[in-house]
Amino acid sequence: MTTINGVDFRQVGRDALAAARAVVDDPDTWGSLKDIVANVTEGLTRDVKLIARRKDSGEFNEDDARVFIEDQKMIARIRIRSVAIVGLQLAEDIWNAVAEVFRAAIRKALDWSVL
Amino acid sequence: MRTRLLLRIAMLALLLNLTGCPRQLVQPYDNRLLDDAETLYRETAAMIDRGIRVSPANDAARAAIAAPETHAGHASQFRPDYASAISTVDVMLLRALASQQSVSPVGExxxxxxxxxxxxxxxxxxxxxxxxxxxxxGPRLTIANLVDLKCLLIRWQAQHEDPTLTRQTLILKQSNWALRKSALFKAVLSIETAERAKSE
Structure with missing residues (x-):
């Protein structure tokens, strides 16, 4: 029995999923996430090409490569964390969208005003 | 009968859990962080451009410099620039730390x-x-990113003042500076993209 006080919670579940999907489907959200991930690989490839060119011309030696790698590790940390922030923000948006649908339904079903 | 009741109680418990306060998994959006990130990019990019302009192209050209201490690419010439950039990141950190709003336990x-x-x-x-x-x-990702950005700038100054890397001259090469530009762009872009995602 999924109906409480006239509120059909199966339908509420379906509405919540639709709300979550709307957040996930939002092209801007996925755009920013995809961009960061794509950027990680593209940027590194560009750098390696730059280094190969400069090594050939004698502008770049082993010590230069060492500090380059050190810098890239720090950049990778920032980029991966940024992906996580976007991911968490997305998860947060999904969660809040779902919660909002249920909050309205519960208010109606139980006559409680939930915090 | 009992099973149905238990099921209903379980469902209610789940629903009540879901309908608690809005879940905050990350530190909220701060548009000033974006402004500061752009300021930092501009001033650090300007320092890097100057570095590229005044620095030797390769090891041979660098070794041929007669008086490195007075050369325009010497680390001492860049000390105010590094200090200024680090200061800008410190301001960003201060803002982010001061405006820390609560994140849910799940988020933490x-x-x-x-x-x-x-x-x-x-x-x-x-x-x-x-x-x-x-x-x-604590574990705030946004702040951890700023800490890593500060680390990057500190490391850049240390590299510039490293006798081994600079072959005793404390002068970097154009290629070192060029790669820094690329690194800076990526770092600031990541930070800005993450911040902007929060506002949408």
Whole structure:
């Protein structure tokens, strides 16, 4: 029995999923996430090409490569964390969208005003 | 009968859990962080451009410099620039720390986990700085990013003043500077993209 006080919670579940999907489907959200991930690989490839060119011309030696790698590790940390922030923000948006649908339904079903 | 009741209680418990306060998994959007990031980019890019302009192209050209201490590419010529850039990041850190709003316990746990995974796979080049900041900021990803940005700038100054890397001249080469430009762009872009995602 999924109906409480006239509120059909199966339908509420379906509405919540639709709300979550709307957040996930939002092209801007996925755009920013995809961009960061794509950027990680593209940027590194560009750098390696730059280094190969400069090594050939004698502008770049082993010590230069060492500090380059050190810098890239720090950049990778920032980029991966940024992906996580976007991911968490997305998860947060999904969660809040779902919660909002249920909050309205519960208010109606139980006559409680939930915090 | 009992099973149905238990099921209903379980469902209600789940629903009530879901309908608690809105879950905050990350530190909320701060548009000033974007403004500061752009200021930092501009001033650091200007320093890098100057570095490219005045620095030798290769090891041979650098070795041929008669008086490195007075050369325009010498580390001493860039000390005010590094200090200014680090200062700008400190301002960003201060703002982010001061405006820390509460994140849900779930958010704190997730962020702690992400930071631990990162530290295992890619340890920071500035362990001491990271330890100091962790005491102030906890696991906040946004702040951890700013700490890493500060670390990058500190490391850049240390590299510039490294006799081994600079072959005793304390002068970098154009290629060192060019790669820094690329690194700076990526770092600031990541930070800005993450911040903007929060506003949408």
């Amino acid at each position: 746990r997730l962020q702690t986990r992400i930071n631990s995974l990162l530290d295992e796979a890619l340890p920071s080049a500035c362990a001491e700085l990271q330890a100091d900041m962790a005491a102030l900021a």
